[in-house]
Amino acid sequence: MSVVSEQQTPPSAEPRKGLSPRKRQRISRGIQYAVLVVILVVLIALADWKSISQSFFNLDVAREGLPELFTVALKNTVIYTVSGYAAGFVGGLLLALMRQSSVAPYRWLSAIYIEIFRGLPALVIFLMIGSLPLAFPGFHVPGDVYGQAALGLGLVSAAYMAETFRAGLQAVPKGQMEAARSLGMPYMRAMVSIIIPQAIRIVIPPLTNELVLLFKDSSLVLFLGVTAAQVELAKFGNDQASTFASPTPILVSGLTYLLITIPLGYVARRLEARQGAHR
Amino acid sequence: MSTVEVKNLHKSFGSLEVLRGVDFTVESGQVVCIIGPSGSGKSTLLRCVNLLEQPTSGTVIVDGVDLTDPDVDIDAARRRIGMVFQQFNLFPHLTVRRNVTIAQERVLKRPKEECDRIARENLEKVGLLAKIDAYPPQLSGGQQQRVAIARALAMNPSLMLFDEPTSALDPELVGDVLSVMRQLAEDGMTMLVVTHEMGFAREVADRVVFMDGGVIVEDGPPEQVIADPQHERTREFLKRVLHPGV
Ligand SMILES: Nc1ncnc2c1ncn2[C@@H]1O[C@H](COP(=O)(O)OP(=O)(O)OP(=O)(O)O)[C@@H](O)[C@H]1O
Ligand SMILES: [Mg+2]
Numbered sequence: 020m021s022v023v024s025e026q027q028t029p030p031s032a033e034p035r036k037g038l039s040p041r042k043r044q045r046i047s048r049g050i051q052y053a054v055l056v057v058i059l060v061v062l063i064a065l066a067d068w069k070s071i072s073q074s075f076f077n078l079d080v081a082r083e084g085l086p087e088l089f090t091v092a093l094k095n096t097v098i099y100t101v102s103g104y105a106a107g108f109v110g111g112l113l114l115a116l117m118r119q120s121s122v123a124p125y126r127w128l129s130a131i132y133i134e135i136f137r138g139l140p141a142l143v144i145f146l147m148i149g150s151l152p153l154a155f156p157g158f159h160v161p162g163d164v165y166g167q168a169a170l171g172l173g174l175v176s177a178a179y180m181a182e183t184f185r186a187g188l189q190a191v192p193k194g195q196m197e198a199a200r201s202l203g204m205p206y207m208r209a210m211v212s213i214i215i216p217q218a219i220r221i222v223i224p225p226l227t228n229e230l231v232l233l234f235k236d237s238s239l240v241l242f243l244g245v246t247a248a249q250v251e252l253a254k255f256g257n258d259q260a261s262t263f264a265s266p267t268p269i270l271v272s273g274l275t276y277l278l279i280t281i282p283l284g285y286v287a288r289r290l291e292a293r294q295g296a297h298r
Numbered sequence: 299m300s301t302v303e304v305k306n307l308h309k310s311f312g313s314l315e316v317l318r319g320v321d322f323t324v325e326s327g328q329v330v331c332i333i334g335p336s337g338s339g340k341s342t343l344l345r346c347v348n349l350l351e352q353p354t355s356g357t358v359i360v361d362g363v364d365l366t367d368p369d370v371d372i373d374a375a376r377r378r379i380g381m382v383f384q385q386f387n388l389f390p391h392l393t394v395r396r397n398v399t400i401a402q403e404r405v406l407k408r409p410k411e412e413c414d415r416i417a418r419e420n421l422e423k424v425g426l427l428a429k430i431d432a433y434p435p436q437l438s439g440g441q442q443q444r445v446a447i448a449r450a451l452a453m454n455p456s457l458m459l460f461d462e463p464t465s466a467l468d469p470e471l472v473g474d475v476l477s478v479m480r481q482l483a484e485d486g487m488t489m490l491v492v493t494h495e496m497g498f499a500r501e502v503a504d505r506v507v508f509m510d511g512g513v514i515v516e517d518g519p520p521e522q523v524i525a526d527p528q529h530e531r532t533r534e535f536l537k538r539v540l541h542p543g544v
Binding site: 192195197198202204212213 | 348350373374376377379380381383385387388389390391400401404405406446449450453
């Protein structure tokens with residue numbers, strides 16, 4: 020989009036001398052194209068294409084990663100993401116319900132948790148989980164790296180999902196709870212059967228976005244110290260890169276992330292648009 | 299025994315005193331219409347009868363159970379009190395069938411087939427059996443309100459509360475809802491109805507209660523309260539609703 024063309028012409032009544040606004044717009048667009056062409060030409064002329072394709076697009080090296088790229092690395096990435104997401108979903112819903120509790124300490128606990136875990140970098144949380152055995156000798160998170168990954172990703176995403184769920188719960192009209200209660204449903208029954216299902220429907224688009232974020236964050240598992248069988252996409256690419264002394268594997272694992280994140284992001288935007296149209 | 303007995307009911311929201319000592323009764327099988335200007339406390343009174351609002355003081359006795367007793371099982375008491383809202387409040391994520399069966403199943407623990415049979419009976423009664431598999435947003439306002447009535451009736455209430463059930467409807471849809479309510483009254487249901495439909499009140503009500511400023515100003519048969527009001531405030535109000543714009 021042209022920036023210059025959005026300029027307002029001065030609201031003068033008499034026709035201005037010189038160029039008409041239309042003409043000036045055309046010239047400005049021409050200049051922008053010219054700048055682009057110059058940059059491209061310079062890049063093409065200066066770059067060492069042979070060595071770039073040798074290192075980043077080395078098909079022989081890329082082929083070395085198969086099939087483990089998918090059967091091990093992508094599979095593990097999906098496992099870490101899905102288990103972390105499930106933990107975050109349950110934890111987030113619980114935190115959101117606590118946030119509305121009539122028991123004040125539950126509200127405080129939930130608020131404190133959310134503040135802390137939204138404020139900390141995910142990396143720090145993973146480093147802390149990794150160092151738990153230092154603090155408590157003999158302590159193990161059940162499920163080894165898989166358990167630690169689910170815990171770390173769950174702790175992070177629960178805080179974000181709690182805020183999302185809270186917005187969703189608040190978006191359900193008050194009359195829904197009143198109607199459910201007037202039919203004799205106890206509060207929790209009304210929550211489970213009437214309010215939560217509607218709230219979840221409302222927050223499906225942001226929850227899908229959260230899945231995309233978590234899929235990327237799963238790369239932090241690399242800081243937990245994983246074995247070859249537990250490796251996920253980022254570490255897999257990194258390890259292969261050092262084995263073959265080539266950056267191609269990193270590019271390949273990056274593309275594999277995009278294979279998942281771009282369609283998911285697209286789905287999230289579609290869901291969002293559909294919901295927007297329904298209101 | 300009266301179905302509803304309200305004694306010296308007070309309700310405040312913060313410093314705003316909305317109900318200022320309300321006393322009235324509804325006998326079994328009676329239809330009582332509550333009329334009055336906006337903000338006079340009609341909805342609040344109705345909502346105190348099933349404890350959607352907690353009264354500040356006073357007693358509310360329904361079917362012999364004192365709902366203001368802190369030891370009372372309010373969920374159990376509410377099962378016997380149907381409520382119909384101005385905004386219908388159907389559950390939009392559930393089919394009409396599920397709207398009518400869910401509380402029977404989850405609250406009354408009726409067997410599935412029985413829930414379904416009772417749902418059909420009541421949808422038949424409101425003329426909407428054909429819509430049993432539709433979702434509420436696919437129905438007109440009048441249809442939604444009739445489903446809401448069927449949903450409440452499926453619990454076999456001994457009392458039905460209506461809070462301006464036709465106020466959110468397009469004029470041409472009001473008649474269908476009122477005729478369902480009229481039929482319900484003829485079948486002997488005990489009903490407490492907040493309404494601006496004077497025609498309905500005149501024809502169907504056994505008693506009309508006029509509220510203003512958080513108190514009951516006038517309480518009597520419709521031919522008295524509507525046709526021959528004793529109080530100036532009632533006359534003023536009726537003049538406005540019966541001859542709007544004059
Ligand atoms: N939850 C609440 N919190 C604070 N004030 C409230 C609440 N509910 C009702 N009120 C106030 O109480 C007063 C009476 O409200 P109520 O809804 O009972 O009136 P109403 O007679 O039903 O009026 P309408 O005909 O407009 O429905 C109003 O001034 C209203 O603003
Ligand atoms: Mg009202």
